[in-house]
Amino acid sequence: MRGLRLVLLPIVTLLASVVKASSDETVYCNGTVGACPDDKPCCSQYGVCGSGSYCLGGCNPRFSYNLSACMAMPICKDSQTIFNNYSSKVANQYTFLGDASANDWIYEGSIVDYNDEQALLLTMPQYSSGAVLSSTRYMWYGKVSARMKTSHLGGVITAFIMFSSVQDEIDYEFVGANLTNAQTNYYFEGDLNWTHSSNVSVSNTFDNYHVYEIDWHEDHLDWLIDGQVGRTLYKNHTFNASTGQYDYPQTPARIQLSIWPGGTNTSAYWTKLWAGGEIDWNAPDIKDPGYYYATVESVNITCYDPPAGTRQNGSAAYRYVDSKNFTQAGVAITNDTTVLGSLEDSGFNPQSGKSSSSSSASSSSTSSKPFTTQSGASKSKSTSGSTGTSTAAKGSSGDSSSSSQVPSGFVQNMKSSSSSTAGAVSLNLDANKLLHAFVAVAGAALAFA
Ligand SMILES: *[C@@H]1O[C@H](CO)[C@@H](O)[C@H](O)[C@H]1NC(C)=O
Ligand SMILES: *[C@@H]1O[C@H](CO)[C@@H](O)[C@H](O)[C@H]1NC(C)=O
Ligand SMILES: *[C@@H]1O[C@H](CO)[C@@H](O)[C@H](O)[C@H]1NC(C)=O
Ligand SMILES: *[C@@H]1O[C@H](CO)[C@@H](O)[C@H](O)[C@H]1NC(C)=O
Ligand SMILES: *[C@@H]1O[C@H](CO)[C@@H](O)[C@H](O)[C@H]1NC(C)=O
Ligand SMILES: *[C@@H]1O[C@H](CO)[C@@H](O)[C@H](O)[C@H]1NC(C)=O
Ligand SMILES: *[C@@H]1O[C@H](CO)[C@@H](O)[C@H](O)[C@H]1NC(C)=O
Ligand SMILES: *[C@@H]1O[C@H](CO)[C@@H](O)[C@H](O)[C@H]1NC(C)=O
Ligand SMILES: *[C@@H]1O[C@H](CO)[C@@H](O)[C@H](O)[C@H]1NC(C)=O
Ligand SMILES: *[C@@H]1O[C@H](CO)[C@@H](O)[C@H](O)[C@H]1NC(C)=O
Ligand SMILES: *[C@@H]1O[C@H](CO)[C@@H](O)[C@H](O)[C@H]1NC(C)=O
Ligand SMILES: *[C@@H]1O[C@H](CO)[C@@H](O)[C@H](O)[C@H]1NC(C)=O
Numbered sequence: 355m356r357g358l359r360l361v362l363l364p365i366v367t368l369l370a371s372v373v374k375a376s377s378d379e380t381v382y383c384n385g386t387v388g389a390c391p392d393d394k395p396c397c398s399q400y401g402v403c404g405s406g407s408y409c410l411g412g413c414n415p416r417f418s419y420n421l422s423a424c425m426a427m428p429i430c431k432d433s434q435t436i437f438n439n440y441s442s443k444v445a446n447q448y449t450f451l452g453d454a455s456a457n458d459w460i461y462e463g464s465i466v467d468y469n470d471e472q473a474l475l476l477t478m479p480q481y482s483s484g485a486v487l488s489s490t491r492y493m494w495y496g497k498v499s500a501r502m503k504t505s506h507l508g509g510v511i512t513a514f515i516m517f518s519s520v521q522d523e524i525d526y527e528f529v530g531a532n533l534t535n536a537q538t539n540y541y542f543e544g545d546l547n548w549t550h551s552s553n554v555s556v557s558n559t560f561d562n563y564h565v566y567e568i569d570w571h572e573d574h575l576d577w578l579i580d581g582q583v584g585r586t587l588y589k590n591h592t593f594n595a596s597t598g599q600y601d602y603p604q605t606p607a608r609i610q611l612s613i614w615p616g617g618t619n620t621s622a623y624w625t626k627l628w629a630g631g632e633i634d635w636n637a638p639d640i641k642d643p644g645y646y647y648a649t650v651e652s653v654n655i656t657c658y659d660p661p662a663g664t665r666q667n668g669s670a671a672y673r674y675v676d677s678k679n680f681t682q683a684g685v686a687i688t689n690d691t692t693v694l695g696s697l698e699d700s701g702f703n704p705q706s707g708k709s710s711s712s713s714s715a716s717s718s719s720t721s722s723k724p725f726t727t728q729s730g731a732s733k734s735k736s737t738s739g740s741t742g743t744s745t746a747a748k749g750s751s752g753d754s755s756s757s758s759q760v761p762s763g764f765v766q767n768m769k770s771s772s773s774s775t776a777g778a779v780s781l782n783l784d785a786n787k788l789l790h791a792f793v794a795v796a797g798a799a800l801a802f803a
Pocket of ligand 10 (some may be wrong): 598599679680681683684791
């Protein structure tokens with residue numbers, strides 16, 4: 355009897371977790387609907403609850419079940435990546451388990467090697483939601499530079515940004531309708547106030563490589579293009595008297611490069627206007643090479659010291675340690691693991707799936723990309739890369755109330771839930787908070803198919 359119970363218990367537990375894991379219901383998390391439940395404890399960058407990859411890069415501690423849910427964030431490490439014949443080293447975001455020593459970069463959407471220029475293309479096939487390349491490590495002050503060429507034409511946005519788990523953000527954004535203008539912007543804790551945007555002029559960003567740089571210090575921040583400072587932001591100028599805080603990006607952030615559709619037939623009015631109109635999905639690029647694309651040649655990262663007084667109990671990872679304070683004062687450095695045992699795990703018990711899911715664990719370093727990457731001597735039309743989702747990007751609507759708003763911000767590509775193969779989810783931001791377009795990425799669905 356006793357033996358039987360010992361055997362039965364784990365089976366019941368297992369069944370329960372299978373039932374929970376297979377629940378298709380999408381659970382959201384944000385300031386309005388609140389935090390995630392304990393069975394889907396992690397609040398993703400896109401405001402959806404889950405486990406596995408939801409608990410890694412971008413996992414928002416504020417709206418996750420508790421501070422243990424999100425995994426610790428891999429610490430900054432100096433690096434230089436040359437994206438020459440590099441796509442096979444980029445892990446799929448939805449199978450990656452968090453081992454930053456195995457992969458410096460992850461992707462969603464579709465990426466393609468472009469050997470002619472020894473570079474990586476972030477691609478946006480017809481009707482797709484584009485692509486995002488994210489660093490696996492976080493930078494907590496430091497300097498990051500990207501040598502790249504943007505995409506082009508109305509509605510097509512290219513972005514190079516820093517994005518933290520509590521949604522502090524430092525941006526370069528390029529609107530395809532204006533190739534001589536780099537837009538810079540920053541956000542604090544996801545407060546989408548577009549008045550902080552500022553333009554820097556630059557020679558044709560589609561034809562020419564430029565080095566775009568973000569030099570991020572605790573007290574100030576410089577945006578540089580080809581070594582010239584285009585804009586400086588001082589922390590002391592961001593003081594918010596009503597909260598007594600500095601509305602200054604100040605928490606560990608990942609580096610993200612992306613191409614995304616700002617102008618679709620479902621984009622919000624102001625987004626479309628900002629993006630330079632609706633995308634021509636039959637433009638020459640769509641026929642040859644088969645997609646809109648941005649070209650990334652290299653990225654350098656130099657880390658600065660963490661702020662004086664940071665709580666330090668190790669040297670491997672950052673972690674939020676104060677459930678009421680998500681400024682830099684609430685971040686500590688620890689030795690906590692950043693690696694999940696399986697895609698069913700969360701920060702509660704990161705390694706619990708390790709023995710039973712060793713195959714999925716090992717796939718983190720050798721992630722197979724059956725359709726999303728491609729090597730080739732040219733930007734040749736990709737049969738694989740054109741498997742874009744047919745789901746158009748969905749922006750929020752009802753944001754046309756304030757004519758002074760200029761939408762900006764980084765697109766948030768997403769999938770609706772870990773077990774869902776369904777399409778786009780649109781988060782309805784309130785009327786004054788536009789958008790970021792929300793979309794499903796075909797790669798996400800396939801990763802779980
Ligand atoms: C978070 O919740 C989990 C599951 O209930 C629990 O094991 C863990 O101790 C909690 N962590 C904190 C910091 O409260
Ligand atoms: C690209 O890298 C792979 C190994 O990752 C190698 O087999 C292949 O020959 C390389 N291709 C080129 C064009 O360098
Ligand atoms: C990265 O650093 C190397 C060596 O200093 C330099 O040659 C290269 O131009 C840098 N690239 C970028 C994108 O800053
Ligand atoms: C691009 O944007 C800059 C800054 O707003 C503006 O001066 C310029 O006229 C624009 N160019 C085009 C082609 O719209
Ligand atoms: C946006 O930021 C500006 C400058 O910091 C500030 O004056 C303005 O009140 C903010 N707007 C909103 C809606 O918070
Ligand atoms: C930046 O340039 C865009 C056009 O490219 C324009 O719509 C916007 O108003 C400019 N922003 C500022 C702050 O000048
Ligand atoms: C803000 O900081 C900058 C650079 O540290 C300094 O030059 C400036 O005087 C400061 N301004 C205020 C209002 O403190
Ligand atoms: C101060 O912070 C509050 C809360 O985030 C925000 O609503 C308000 O707009 C900020 N004020 C300014 C001047 O930016
Ligand atoms: C953190 O890990 C490093 C490397 O394994 C080790 O040298 C150090 O003693 C650890 N620190 C703590 C506080 O455990
Ligand atoms: C977070 O902590 C810092 C440093 O103690 C403090 O200045 C700030 O006001 C705190 N913020 C919140 C929201 O408690
Ligand atoms: C919007 O575009 C999609 C393709 O992305 C198309 O399937 C749909 O019919 C279009 N809807 C409208 C109203 O034009
Ligand atoms: C929170 O998520 C719910 C459900 O998706 C959505 O209706 C609401 O607008 C969101 N609120 C915010 C502030 O994003």
